[in-house]
Amino acid sequence: MANALNSKTEPHDPGNDDAEKAPLLREPREGLPDVTADPDALADVIAAVSAGSGPVAVDAERASGYRYGQRAYLVQLRREGSGSALIDPVHCPDLAGLDTAIGDTEVVLHAAHQDLPCLSELRLRPRRLFDTELAGRLLGYQRVGLGFMVERLLHVRLAKEHSAVDWSQRPLPEDWLRYAALDVEILIELRDALEEELSETGKLEWAREEFASVLAAPPKEPRKDPWRRTSGIHRVRNQRALAAVRELWYARDEIARERDVSPGRVLPDAAIVEAASAMPRTPSELLGIKQFGIKLARRHLNTWIKAVDRARDMGRPELPRPNAPGDGPPPVNRWADRAPEAARRLERARATVSGIAEDVVMPTENLLLPDSVRRLAWTPPATVDPESVAAFLRSRGAREWQIGLTASPLATALREAEKD
Known part of the structure; x- marks a missing residue:
């Protein structure tokens, strides 16, 4: 903590309403490092990291909302004895040498699930992890943003005004x-x-299991029918309009990929939904929808019309079905009518998990995934006992500490639900 305060901070202003706040961290303690943007400079960073000691702090900045995809546009790291480094992955896209230097040293990330994929693209793949955000969740913190946790635990503030800027520039x-x-x-x-x-x-030990699980998680498979996540799609009421959403979504995605621009900057989701509902036939009709007047969208009016025309001309077998069923239980709000016994099991199971989470002071979703609880209540083991429930939870990816806390109480809850 003392080291944090050795960095330059903004002093308290007794006449300011913010006077009671922790001091603002303003300057890195050794000054701002140069950006590493060529192989020679990267070799120097690798040598410095190799000579350091202890965990390696890592962060990555993306250009979400500006560029297509989630790749990193700046990588930051710090290690005791090495100092801080800023690496430009546009000019240094292969960090395999840095990965070798780090080896099995613990890497410290905040919200690792966000940064690990883009770091992996650069061939930087930690073997050991400490995730400060996940640690905060396990400790029951109501807020787990980096700024909040730093202020609470280290009594200094981090400025966050640049968190959503275009790091690709x-x-x-x-x-x-x-x-x-x-x-x-x-x-x-x-x-x-x-x-x-x-x-x-x-x-x-719970945290260590969680960190290991984060590292062991396989890369996410591409989402099936990603167009179904279009914001506002619930307002689309018929299959042909759904087909128009699909065709417009894929047309937008192709343009965004080619131009390396965030899809939302090409055409907002609201415009896709409105066009799908109106099914315009001409560019002038399309321009009647306000969002199609933005610069990038206006350049591709014929592309949008062709997408709508494809949906209009599709045969019925080609049209997408609404609310495509998943591989899990039906929505919970239907359980009481369709399967009242499952609804009773779910009520008992949820209350049990909630009670345990309250006892150990953490969010219920960190104690046990809600989807696992739903699936267990919908299709419990043929013989309900702690061993069978443990096996079920393990098959859904639950960690041993979670199973140890919940398997036996959940088995009891499921059995009691059958008596109701």
């Missing part, structure tokens, strides 16, 4: 780089404070 402004460097400046100190709290509350 070059050159990157100095104040953005300073913000990025500060995000890893105190990450190891935060990790140490969280580890101490995890140990004091008996949750350290």
